[in-house]
Amino acid sequence: MNLSKKAIGFFFIFGFFMLCFFLTKLDSIKSFSDFSLFEWQTKLGTQGIFHLPYSFSHFDPNYQFFPLPNLFFHLTNNFAYSTFPNLYSICVSPMYLMFGTKGIQITQFFLLLASVWLLYNVTKNEVLALFLLFGSSIFLYVFLIHDTIFVFFLEMVTIYFTAKKNVSLSALFSVVLIWMRPELVFVFCFLPFLFPNSIPWKQYFLLCGVLLVFVSFINFGFYATFLPIRLMKNRNSIGNWEVTVYLFRLLMEQIPLFLLFLFFLIWEWIQKKKNVLSLLVAIATILVCIVSPNTGGHGTPRYLYGFLPIYLIAIHIQYPNLKMPKKLVYILITFVMLYSTYQINSQLKILTKISKYQTNTLSAMESIKPKTIVFDNSDMSFIALPLLTKDKNIFLLREDVSQSGFANFLDKTQIQEFVFVEIPPSPFPLPNSLRIQNCIKNCEYRKVDSRPLPNTNLPISYSHYLRSFD
Numbered sequence: 048m049n050l051s052k053k054a055i056g057f058f059f060i061f062g063f064f065m066l067c068f069f070l071t072k073l074d075s076i077k078s079f080s081d082f083s084l085f086e087w088q089t090k091l092g093t094q095g096i097f098h099l100p101y102s103f104s105h106f107d108p109n110y111q112f113f114p115l116p117n118l119f120f121h122l123t124n125n126f127a128y129s130t131f132p133n134l135y136s137i138c139v140s141p142m143y144l145m146f147g148t149k150g151i152q153i154t155q156f157f158l159l160l161a162s163v164w165l166l167y168n169v170t171k172n173e174v175l176a177l178f179l180l181f182g183s184s185i186f187l188y189v190f191l192i193h194d195t196i197f198v199f200f201l202e203m204v205t206i207y208f209t210a211k212k213n214v215s216l217s218a219l220f221s222v223v224l225i226w227m228r229p230e231l232v233f234v235f236c237f238l239p240f241l242f243p244n245s246i247p248w249k250q251y252f253l254l255c256g257v258l259l260v261f262v263s264f265i266n267f268g269f270y271a272t273f274l275p276i277r278l279m280k281n282r283n284s285i286g287n288w289e290v291t292v293y294l295f296r297l298l299m300e301q302i303p304l305f306l307l308f309l310f311f312l313i314w315e316w317i318q319k320k321k322n323v324l325s326l327l328v329a330i331a332t333i334l335v336c337i338v339s340p341n342t343g344g345h346g347t348p349r350y351l352y353g354f355l356p357i358y359l360i361a362i363h364i365q366y367p368n369l370k371m372p373k374k375l376v377y378i379l380i381t382f383v384m385l386y387s388t389y390q391i392n393s394q395l396k397i398l399t400k401i402s403k404y405q406t407n408t409l410s411a412m413e414s415i416k417p418k419t420i421v422f423d424n425s426d427m428s429f430i431a432l433p434l435l436t437k438d439k440n441i442f443l444l445r446e447d448v449s450q451s452g453f454a455n456f457l458d459k460t461q462i463q464e465f466v467f468v469e470i471p472p473s474p475f476p477l478p479n480s481l482r483i484q485n486c487i488k489n490c491e492y493r494k495v496d497s498r499p500l501p502n503t504n505l506p507i508s509y510s511h512y513l514r515s516f517d
Contacts, residue, residue: 083432084119085136085192088129089151090436092140099127102440106459111452112442114432116425121279123271130276132227135194148192155189155196162196162203166356169210174376175359181384182304185352187391191398195349198228202353206360209238214246218254226262229278230339233331234353240324241360287341294336297348301390303383305332305351308358315365325361328354346397405430408503412468413437417511419465423474427507440465446474454481454492457514465492467510468500477510491515 091097099120101113110122120127142150159180167176180186188195205220217238224231239248263273272279298305312325332354339350408430412420419440422428428443435441440462444453457465467477481492497510 081119081131081429082192083429084115084129085131085194086148087432087435088131088133088136089140089143089192092133092136093144097128097133097137099129100435101127103456103460107456111445111448112456114422114428114435114441114443116428116443117445121270121272121276123269128270128276131194132276134223134227135197138197151192152190158196158200159186159189162200165203165207166359169207170360170363172363174380175363177380178304178307178383179355179359181380181387182302182307183352183355184301184347184387184390184394185349185355186387187347187394188349190395191345193345194227195352198224198231199352199355201227202231202234203356205235206238206356209242209245212245214251214254217246218251218258222255222258222262225259226266226275227277228353229275230335230350231353233335234357236331237324237328237357237361241357241364290339290342291336293342294339294348294350295333297342297346298332298336298351301348302351302355303386304355304358307379307383308362311362311365322365325365328357328361346394404503404505408500408505408507409433411500411503411507413439415466415509417464417466419462421465421467421477422469423467423476424470427468427470444475450478450481451484454483455485457481457492458483458486463514465512467512468507469509470505470507477512481512489514 087099091100099113099115101107101110103112104110104125107113108125110120110127113120113127115127119130121130122128139151139154142154144150146153163176163180166179167173170176185195185199201220201224205217205224208216208220221235221238225235239251266275267273270276308325309329312322312329315322315325332351335350335354408427412431413434418438419442420431420434421442421444422431423444425443428441431439431441442465469476477494479494483490483492491514492512493515494510495513497508500507500509
């Protein structure tokens with residue numbers, strides 16, 4: 048399936064204009080959810096800080112009031128480390144320091160192009176390269192502060208080194224990626240079957256085993272666990288049927304490459320050319336939907352992007368000399384490009400809407416006079432992360448913390464007033480007063496005011512608490 052140079056040029060020009068169109072919408076999208084966490088990590092990386100600072104660790108050694116939910120940080124030696132490994136933040140921090148978020152977006156755009164170039168060097172097929180570039184919603188992550196594009200690029204580097212018979216680098220990158228994203232182990236299981244004669248596989252698996260032991264001990268030294276942090280934190284969250292159905296729907300909607308792969312798989316079985324490898328890839332895709340701990344929170348099937356090159360290489364191996372009418376190829380690529388453009392544009396509209404609400408909320412919270420803000424909803428604490436750089440205290444109440452325990456914590460830290468911000472339904476609303484245990488004088492925090500948080504366009508309220516002076 049070879050295309051003319053004019054056709055390739057046309058498709059890339061179309062892609063360039065698509066990029067410019069999306070760039071016009073970027074200023075309206077600010078970091079939220081775990082994007083905020085990645086941006087915070089990147090800012091810390093520019094300062095040479097690789098843990099998540101907490102000014103109150105001396106008073107709260109168990110991090111009961113740390114402003115992130117438990118799933119997103121791991122406590123070791125009284126330091127909080129993000130469950131997202133620091134490698135991404137370290138690598139993009141120079142561009143962030145020099146050019147801000149635009150620097151990260153430019154970097155990720157070229158990383159995606161480099162990934163496409165690597166696939167072309169493996170397959171020598173420009174059609175598959177174009178399908179990789181335009182055949183899914185992964186393009187959306189060019190514009191977001193997230194490690195999705197970075198991990199995808201490293202995956203393509205791994206595949207490239209495997210195809211080029213470099214067993215050492217292939218094993219090294221495989222282990223690094225499994226450490227960062229454990230779900231990619233499902234993808235790397237197929238490398239021996241996609242490239243059966245490229246490298247000595249016994250040597251590859253032996254080297255991977257040695258490197259995994261080495262990395263596990265390094266991981267234990269930093270985080271007091273041999274398992275990747277993300278695997279350890281998410282192990283009790285897998286097997287949610289609603290998550291499985293939702294991810295499968297996103298897979299069908301946002302990865303047309305999967306539909307193309309299924310078409311070839313069904314065609315093979317109709318022609319009685321039963322390809323067990325392709326069937327196993329399809330089963331593994333569904334298995335990842337089943338074991339994924341959550342929906343990703345962005346309305347995208349990001350846990351499944353690692354299968355994109357596997358689909359294309361599997362098709363390439365099964366049909367190395369496939370002859371299709373060029374008009375049909377042009378129609379397919381054009382359809383995939385237009386469909387993906389529609390999908391990404393729809394996602395950008397949703398993200399812009401969410402970002403607008405959360406930016407308004409952040410601005411409203413920034414105007415709150417008391418220095419200390421308390422939440423009982425982790426989504427709200429994610430929104431407020433930028434306030435940590437503006438001399439604000441942010442605390443997150445967890446369900447297993449008593450109100451008296453929180454009052455005692457405020458007493459120890461000598462916080463005389465705070466604002467409690469909530470969005471209904473509140474998991475455990477605060478009472479009108481908080482009583483400090485084992486206290487002789489001024490033993491209560493009393494609610495003195497409660498009102499809607501202005502200019503948020505959301506039903507958010509805040510309550511002002513002052514310590515009583517008897």
